Amino acid sequence: MIEQLEGRVAVVTGAASGIGLAMVEAFLGEGMSVVLSDLDGSGLDVQVARLSADGGDVFGVVCDVADPDAVARMAEQCWERHGDVHVLCNNAGVGPTGPMLATTPAEWRWTIGVNVLGVAHGVTTFAPRMVEAGVGHIVNVSSQAGVMTTEVLGMYCASKHAVVGLSEALYRELEPTPVGVSCLCPEFVRTQVFDVARVRPDWVEVEDGHDAMIPGLSAMLEERGIEPADVAARVVDAVRTDRFWVFTHPFTVGFAEKRIEDLRADRNPEPLR
Secondary structure, three states, rough: OOOOOOOOOEEEEOOOHHHHHHHHHHHHHHHEEEEEEEOOOHHHHHHHHHHHOOOEEEEEEEEOOEEEEEHHHHHHHHHHHHOOOOOEOOOOOOOOOOOHHOOHHHHHHHHHHHHHHHHHHHHHHHHHHHHHHOOEEEEEEEEEHHOOOOOOEEEHHHHHHHHHHHHHHHHHHOOOOOOEEEEEEEEEEOOOOOHHHHOOOOOOOOOOOOOOOOHHHHHHHHHHHHHHHHHHHHHHHHHHOOOOOOEOOOOOHHHHHHHHOOOOOOOOOOOOO
16 A cells, blocks of 8 residues: 555556557656556657656666566666655556457467466565565566456467466565555556557568457447546556556456356356346
8 A cells, every 4th residue: 555656656568559648648647656567669659758748757668567677677777866766657468359269379478478387477576675674565467368258369378368367476575564456457558458460570470460459459449448547547546555456447347347247157158247
């Protein structure tokens, strides 16, 4: 729990767009200094320049969170510039789509590398120093896909379930310390999370037609989604109140309850309605 955010320092990965950028803006609004990290160097430069022009105390670091050495170098830059880091948001992620039987080993390595190991690298790099300093809060970004599944998002669901498990275990481990943990599980948000073709590395091979679902999913997010700023406001509140679960839509809990009902009834998973 960090009730007083003014004057503190936050680090946000995947900060050049979407929920990450909204969290940066929300933290700046609370009087914090923010380090923005993203693999998109040009996008990062644009946002750092814009926020700096508006008076924000921001600093940008290009970083591939799937690379533990890159995360360590980013952390050293943060500590050198600001000393302690008080809030860490492990937000960087990718949203691959399509049938699981059409996925490739390279897609799995990429997805797990960013969505799971990226979170783990942030935690293992920053959390020990937070514990030593006696203050801190970690926000790990999962998804509604971390508490339910669908047949067209197999890799994404697997990776986001891993983030939930990692976050719950981390919460229990850090409970005796002053460092808090939150797990953000957003539902429909107006972001480009499923537009993976724009960020997928050349070494990730995919089957022909594997990106066919991207336009439809992106359109659905735009039509039914909430604004990233609404999500960021919930994150700020969670940091202040030391709340673990952060949901954006009430029916996410309903999916989790349905799974518990199936478990208790020894019932096979049913199609989503």
